Amino acid sequence: MMAVVDSIQLGSIEQFCKAAELGSFTAAAEFFGVTPAAVSRSVSRLEQRLGVRLFSRTTRSVKVTNEGALFWKECQLALGQIAEAERAITGGQTVPSGLLRISVGAAYGTHRLLPLMPKFTEAYPQIEIELSISDRIIDFVDEGFDLAIRVGIQRDSRLVAYKLEDAFLGVFGTPEYLMKKGTPLSLHDLEVHDCIQYVSPNTGRPMLWLFKGEKGEEIDHPVQSRMRVLNDALGCVAWVNAGGGLYQTYNFAAAGAVKRGDLVEVLHDHAGRSRPFSILYPQNRHLSAKVRAFIDFLRSTLSIHPAQ
Structure with a gap:
């Protein structure tokens, strides 16, 4: 069975969520230690996959669209569940x-x-x-x-x-x-x-x-x-x-x-x-x-x- 979410797409989702949270590709790039262009490419890959615009872009700012806001909410829930699943396995490891x-x-x-x-x-x-x-x-x-x-x-x-x-x-x-x-x-x-x-x-x-x-x-x-x-x-x-x-x-x-x-x-x-x-x-x-x-x-x- 083909994976629904591959590792590259998951990374793009994380960058999308951070850009939506901070309202800036540049701020999201600084958070992840990558370039703003890399964040923009990640978001573009998601938009092509979904067939919708997640952000309205101008030369000075980016703003989440209605579709983007809905996707952001659902992605936050999904990422939270993934983090909880990982903590269930590794989080109990109090001693590295x-x-x-x-x-x-x-x-x-x-x-x-x-x-x-x-x-x-x-x-x-x-x-x-x-x-x-x-x-x-x-x-x-x-x-x-x-x-x-x-x-x-x-x-x-x-x-x-x-x-x-x-x-x-x-x-x-x-x-x-x-x-x-x-x-x-x-x-x-x-x-x-x-x-x-x-x-x-x-x-x-x-x-x-x-x-x-x-x-x-x-x-x-x-x-x-x-x-x-x-x-x-x-x-x-x-x-x-x-x-x-x-x-x-x-x-x-x-x-x-x-x-x-x-x-x-x-x-x-x-x-x-x-x-x-x-x-x-x-x-x-x-x-x-x-x-x-x-x-x-x-x-x-x-x-x-x-x-x-």
């Missing part, structure tokens, strides 16, 4: 437990997440942790992950994204390399340096280096280099630590080496840019106690110990 599968990028996983994990595992001894530390793209359903932590702004309407923090960037090299090649004082000086590039698995292209100009303007700098590392940011860090050149990475990833004197930050006058990190999970998936515990732990811990 079970296997929690997490995917996280190499740099963030190694230098930011792993140092926090002992505190989490001590607080939740009945949760079993399985970490996949890799920069590759994952498929939540096929690979069975509960959540992921990724850099950048997520534009997948199937995922809920909670921003964890902004991680600041710096350019680093070893004292030995700088003694041999000199210390760059301007972005133009990078042209004569060995700059190690990280090739993102998301785009297949080297990531731009992010700087601020003399007046505080943002500069996305395309570094030219003969040295590239594919899909593994930690490989770039290892290359830099070996004296191979300069690399732009997160301050939290270089902090230990800088403190020991193994790395030196350069181009301070152009520093100050950052990249956002978010925690992601499928939008149509009910948050179990173990997932909610982990999300709450990270958000509270990182608010106390933000990335510098």
